[in-house]
Amino acid sequence: MTISTKPLFILCRQWLLTATARRGLIAQTLLFFGICLTAFVFGIGPAPDILAATLGGLCWALLLLATLVGLPHILGDTPDDALESPYNLSVLLGLRAFVTWVAGPLPLALLAPLVMAGMTPDAVPDLWPLWAVFVPGSLLFVLLGLLGATLTLGARNPTPLMALIVVPLALPAVIFGSGSVLALAMAMNWQQPCLLLWAATIAALVTLPPVAAKILRMKQEA
Amino acid sequence: MFTRFANPARFDQIARTCLPWLWAVAAMAIGCGLVDALLLSPPDYQQSETVRIMYVHVPSAWLAMGLYSACALSGLMLVVWKHTMADMLLRAIIPVGAVATALCLVTGMLWGQPMWGTWWVWDARLTSVLVLLFQYLGLLALLDAFDRPEQGSMAAGWLAVIGVINIPIIKYSVLWWATLHQPDSLSSIKRVADPAMPPEMIRPLLLMALGLTCLSAAIVLVRTRTEVLRRKLQNKSIPILNAEHN
Numbered sequence: 001m002t003i004s005t006k007p008l009f010i011l012c013r014q015w016l017l018t019a020t021a022r023r024g025l026i027a028q029t030l031l032f033f034g035i036c037l038t039a040f041v042f043g044i045g046p047a048p049d050i051l052a053a054t055l056g057g058l059c060w061a062l063l064l065l066a067t068l069v070g071l072p073h074i075l076g077d078t079p080d081d082a083l084e085s086p087y088n089l090s091v092l093l094g095l096r097a098f099v100t101w102v103a104g105p106l107p108l109a110l111l112a113p114l115v116m117a118g119m120t121p122d123a124v125p126d127l128w129p130l131w132a133v134f135v136p137g138s139l140l141f142v143l144l145g146l147l148g149a150t151l152t153l154g155a156r157n158p159t160p161l162m163a164l165i166v167v168p169l170a171l172p173a174v175i176f177g178s179g180s181v182l183a184l185a186m187a188m189n190w191q192q193p194c195l196l197l198w199a200a201t202i203a204a205l206v207t208l209p210p211v212a213a214k215i216l217r218m219k220q221e222a
Numbered sequence: 223m224f225t226r227f228a229n230p231a232r233f234d235q236i237a238r239t240c241l242p243w244l245w246a247v248a249a250m251a252i253g254c255g256l257v258d259a260l261l262l263s264p265p266d267y268q269q270s271e272t273v274r275i276m277y278v279h280v281p282s283a284w285l286a287m288g289l290y291s292a293c294a295l296s297g298l299m300l301v302v303w304k305h306t307m308a309d310m311l312l313r314a315i316i317p318v319g320a321v322a323t324a325l326c327l328v329t330g331m332l333w334g335q336p337m338w339g340t341w342w343v344w345d346a347r348l349t350s351v352l353v354l355l356f357q358y359l360g361l362l363a364l365l366d367a368f369d370r371p372e373q374g375s376m377a378a379g380w381l382a383v384i385g386v387i388n389i390p391i392i393k394y395s396v397l398w399w400a401t402l403h404q405p406d407s408l409s410s411i412k413r414v415a416d417p418a419m420p421p422e423m424i425r426p427l428l429l430m431a432l433g434l435t436c437l438s439a440a441i442v443l444v445r446t447r448t449e450v451l452r453r454k455l456q457n458k459s460i461p462i463l464n465a466e467h468n
Contacts, residue, residue: 147384151377155367164363165381168356172391215380218301219373 019103025070029104033066052123056181059112064170067141070104072159074149094209097146105138123185133180133194136201143204144169150212230450237443244440251433258426272336279329281431282322289319297382309375314445318438320358357385
């Protein structure tokens with residue numbers, strides 16, 4: 001992040017350009033998803049009945065893993081500058097999370113249901129319920145990633161450590177989401193776990209940026 | 223109230239008074255409990271002899287959760303008051319809790335193989351304990367990931383506090399999957415007074431729980447005392463110790 005008194009939306013635009021044009025995070029996230037999905041499909045065998053039963057859960061879990069791709073950049077190049085910025089630190093961190101979400105997880109969340117519909121049309125009766133699961137889920141994963149990034153900031157080897165911390169924290173969300181995806185394929189009540197996922201996302205949106213800001217401040221003092 | 227005990231010198235004094243008692247109670251309770259559990263108590267009418275694994279499995283499950291609460295409490299005191307005693311306690315508790323969780327999982331698997339016919343099922347109980355183990359290991363990794371140990375303690379303290387909400391969520395989120403694990407036989411005080419199992423089985427269970435609790439408390443106290451002494455030595459800047467730490 002750069003210290004500046006630029007309007008927030010210009011700052012956001014600048015971050016977004018750095019994440020997409022300079023680092024190519026959207027392409028990296030999508031490619032990571034595609035390559036891993038191929039590996040998994042070869043691993044479990046591409047028989048149509050196996051794919052129909054597993055592809056939804058596979059894509060959902062891969063969304064979490066693909067989110068990890070952008071996390072090393074979630075705090076920007078110089079996180080210390082954010083502490084001296086005139087803007088509220090929680091707001092700045094929330095915006096960093098938003099930019100990271102737009103530059104990778106969000107496009108993937110929009111694309112993954114299309115991939116599922118293309119590969120196993122019988123298991124995907126409708127697209128918008130899948131988007132209703134994947135979009136808030138990806139935002140929740142990014143917000144948990146913000147927490148993991150601030151916790152591991154300054155560690156000797158932060159990136160693998162961040163994955164070790166973020167994935168267990170994200171497991172309840174993974175369970176809610178897969179409950180919804182599996183119920184949808186079996187034409188059962190998918191709304192209940194989906195609403196729980198939305199509730200968790202909104203709670204995380206309200207609480208995690210301030211917590212991350214607090215951790216960042218304490219890190220600086222320690 | 224806590225700050226009264228948060229003085230390393232006073233802690234050392236209290237720990238030295240408590241430790242012999244804790245070791246003694248632990249040795250006696252585990253000794254009697256093992257004899258009672260392995261020889262005197264009757265086999266279960268359904269589970270036959272394998273029920274004896276429960277006398278280690280159930281107390282270690284209680285301990286795994288109890289020690290995590292202790293971690294979270296120390297973490298909270300660390301991030302709120304930044305007191306160094308909370309830091310040392312956190313460092314002392316985490317490995318003990320991780321071992322209790324691993325013990326719970328391993329004994330559960332040893333019991334599950336003959337009883338359920340499988341080492342592992344993805345049910346709510348087992349999954350939440352597995353995630354608890356991952357959280358303990360994440361805390362361990364975070365503690366020593368920084369060049370400055372106090373940064374590691376701070377990060378682990380925050381993670382311990384945040385991780386607390388994860389455990390019940392995991393447990394309840396998997397509940398709509400068919401649950402294989404039986405409900406608790408001693409789920410509340412009411413059930414203790416009117417339990418679902420005979421007194422010959424409750425007696426060794428409670429003895430083992432008491433013994434293992436005292437044992438973990440003793441290990442935590444010894445580890446904390448060692449940490450207090452280590453830091454004392456370091457502050458006297460003995461060159462060898464400092465060199466080793468860098």
